[in-house]
Amino acid sequence: MQLTLGPVLYNWQPGQWRDFYFRIAEEAPVDVVAIGEVVCSKRSPFFAGHMPAVIERLAACGKQVVLGSLILVSLQRERRQMAELAANTDFMVEANDLSCLGALADRPHAIGPFVNVYNEAAAAYFAGRGARRICLPPELPLDSIRTIATALCDVTTEVFAFGRLPLAISARCYHARLHKLSKDNCRFICEQDPDGLPVATLDGEPFLAMNGVQTMSHACANLLGEAGALAAAGVRALRLSPQQCDMVAVARIFRDVIDGSRTYEDGMRQLSRVYPDVPFANGFVHGEPGAAFIADKAGASLRARRPQAGGAMR
Amino acid sequence: MELICPAGTPAALRAAVGAGADAVYCGFRDETNARNFPGLNFSHEELRSGIAHAHAHGVKVLVAINTFARAGALDLWRRAVDAAVGAGADALIVADVGVLDYAARRHPDQRLHVSVQAAAANPDAIDFYVKAFGVRRVVLPRVLSVAEIAAIVREVGCETEVFVFGGLCVMEEGRCSLSSYATGQSPNMNGVCSPASHVHYREQDGELISRLGAFTVNKFSAGEPAGYPTLCKGRFQTAHATGYLFEDPVSLDATAMLPALRKAGVTALKIEGRQRGRAYIERVVRNFRTRLAELDDGVPAPLDDLVALTEGQSTTAGAYRKSWR
Structure with a gap:
């Protein structure tokens, strides 16, 4: 089982962004790193200057670098950016919508979690056009994941396994709207919330998180307990989505539990320490509301197996 | 046209x-x-x-x-x-x-x-x-x-x-899992958004509370017209403001x-x-x-x-x- 670090979905300070990836390159046991601004094209100029050095460091440390495309492309400027991205032949591009698929045709590429691959026919269609990796939409239940992964043995099927769930994208910027700013003159206000802006119900119950034009879950996806079941279903990579926490530690915990060198129970305890105060969720994969955490199902396949030195699920 | x-x-x-x-x-x-x-x-x-x-x-x-x-x-x-x-x-x-x-x-x-x-x-x-x-x-x-x-x-x-x-739709259509996050049912998978089967209304302290799944989507004071609890048109709160944060109804x-x-x-x-x-x-x-x-x-x-x-x-x-x- 591979580990993929998904792109940073929030508006982080450029220096923090660069240092985050430098540390990931050196220390995180991840196999693939998807990188680039996929949420809001207005943010990308800020860290574009750091991009070459970050990519170089990641590659030098043996990480496979994948360049993510924008989720929602509507401006001419964004189309040009996507055309340039698709023209990059040094690294695999991860398409987060169909805009750059034409330009990527028949070249190996990845399909990101924002492209609607809900079944084996859609997956096979994309695979037939050069998709080598497909990260499935987070709302898919395990039965669907298994059917798709089993049908496509030549493609690396990936599942969103850690981080706030990206639930929706809009033309409207909710951060700007909340702060009574126009989207065109947003003052990049989303930088105030590098882990998302908490949205609670009127009862005060945490519910969602705003991230500019994107709406995220409050709860943090955590499929550590499902890693075994996902591996058995044919999934070959788990995606860890960056939050404001020690993502190197998160990657190590996933790696260790998958490899059997740490128990699931200990892994969960550690994850709760690394990213405290945010509830975990695994509902989608069990066909339940995405916000739910189904405790009796999580870890079932791992508890059945005692820790061992070998990498049985690798 | x-x-x-x-x-x-x-x-x-x-x-x-x-x-x-x-x-x-x-x-x-x-x-x-x-x-x-x-x-x-x-x-x-x-x-x-x-x-x-x-x-x-x-x-x-x-x-x-x-x-x-x-x-x-x-x-x-x-x-x-x-x-x-x-x-x-x-x-x-x-x-x-x-x-x-x-x-x-x-x-x-x-x-x-x-x-x-x-x-x-x-x-x-x-x-x-x-x-x-x-x-x-x-x-x-x-x-x-x-x-x-x-x-x-x-x-x-x-x-x-x-x-x-x-x-x-306030969110881009076909790319929204808000409904399934709260109910398990989504437009993409089930052809429904904020489905009526998961909607509950109850009265408390003179307010009508509308809920979707396990979450309160809105509260209406007496006499205020109560809309359907479509998630993106609910009232929520942040540290900065409370109200229709995504879209008005x-x-x-x-x-x-x-x-x-x-x-x-x-x-x-x-x-x-x-x-x-x-x-x-x-x-x-x-x-x-x-x-x-x-x-x-x-x-x-x-x-x-x-x-x-x-x-x-x-x-x-x-x-x-x-x-x-």
């Missing part, structure tokens, strides 16, 4: 045909369409007779097979495609690449439209569907301004259709944008509302038919105020005005 009207039932189809629709769109009574609500939609036999009725009046029928097929159950979607083609549908409205691929291969002469659920928001994405599946029309997501729509029309090799009235009304949409070169105008009754359909369709005639003749016609019919009794031109963003 063609007027594309919703029909959730055979009665609504007849109402739309009678009120001046150029085309009616409808779906089968199952999870293959994005308005999979109890008591709605068509059996195969109802579709056949509905198409016969519409065609007898010179009206086209477009069949929406626009959810994303469930893995391992593709046959249900394929059978829906075959049945719609067999019934003589003038076009199929499809979102799923797997279903489009099947329809294009199996029925190469069948006219295909890209559903709004496919979120094809720019010429490159639209071009992909045209080249890959030979689609003839794209229904544009409700994220674009009129100027952007005009630019798309100039560039793409297929017709365009835009929503002008009814329910308004409004509906789309692009009546004022009709001249601009025509100038933009849009082929067809779509009215949302397959879940609506025949009286609503009749009145809205007739109103838009009048507006279009007025546009053609340049003679102003009396206005029928449709606001009272809409969700929340207030309307917006949505993303068609850039300031909405």
Whole structure:
């Protein structure tokens, strides 16, 4: 089982962004790193200057670098950016919508979690056009994941396994709207919330998180307990989505539990320490509301197996 | 511009045909369409007779097979495609690449439209569907301004259709899992958003509380009209403000944008509302038919105020005005 670090979905300070990836390159046991601004094209100029050095460091440390495309492309400027991205032949591009698929045709590429691959026919269609990796939409239940992964043995099927769930994208910027700013003159206000802006119900119950034009879950996806079941279903990579926490530690915990060198129970305890105060969720994969955490199902396949030195699920 | 009207039932189809629709769109009574609500939609036999009725009046029928097929159950979607083609549908409205691929291969002469659920928001994405599946029309997501729509029309090799009235998705269609986050049921997988089966109302301390799944979506004080708890139109709180943070409980009304949409070169105008009754359909369709005639003749016609019919009794031109963003 591979580990993929998904792109940073929030508006982080450029220096923090660069240092985050430098540390990931050196220390995180991840196999693939998807990188680039996929949420809001207005943010990308800020860290574009750091991009070459970050990519170089990641590659030098043996990480496979994948360049993510924008989720929602509507401006001419964004189309040009996507055309340039698709023209990059040094690294695999991860398409987060169909805009750059034409330009990527028949070249190996990845399909990101924002492209609607809900079944084996859609997956096979994309695979037939050069998709080598497909990260499935987070709302898919395990039965669907298994059917798709089993049908496509030549493609690396990936599942969103850690981080706030990206639930929706809009033309409207909710951060700007909340702060009574126009989207065109947003003052990049989303930088105030590098882990998302908490949205609670009127009862005060945490519910969602705003991230500019994107709406995220409050709860943090955590499929550590499902890693075994996902591996058995044919999934070959788990995606860890960056939050404001020690993502190197998160990657190590996933790696260790998958490899059997740490128990699931200990892994969960550690994850709760690394990213405290945010509830975990695994509902989608069990066909339940995405916000739910189904405790009796999580870890079932791992508890059945005692820790061992070998990498049985690798 | 063609007027594309919703029909959730055979009665609504007849109402739309009678009120001046150029085309009616409808779906089968199952999870293959994005308005999979109890008591709605068509059996195969109802579709056949509905198409016969519409065609007898010179009206086209477009069949929406626009959810994303469930893995391992593709046959249900394929059978829906075959049945719609067999019934003589003038076009199929499809979102799923797997279903489009099947329809294009199996029925190469069948006219295909890209559903709004496919979120094809720019010429490159639209071009992909045209080249890959030979689609003839794209229904544009409700994220674009009129100027952007005009630019798309100039560039793409297929017709365009835009929503002008009814329910308004605030998020880009086909890319929203808010509903399933709270209920386990989503537009993409189940053809429902914020489903009624998961809605609960209760009174507490003089307030009416609406909940969806395990979450409070709104609270109404005594006398305040209580809307349906669609997630993106609920009231929530942050450290900065409390209220309708995503969108007010409004509906789309692009009546004022009709001249601009025509100038933009849009082929067809779509009215949302397959879940609506025949009286609503009749009145809205007739109103838009009048507006279009007025546009053609340049003679102003009396206005029928449709606001009272809409969700929340207030309307917006949505993303068609850039300031909405």
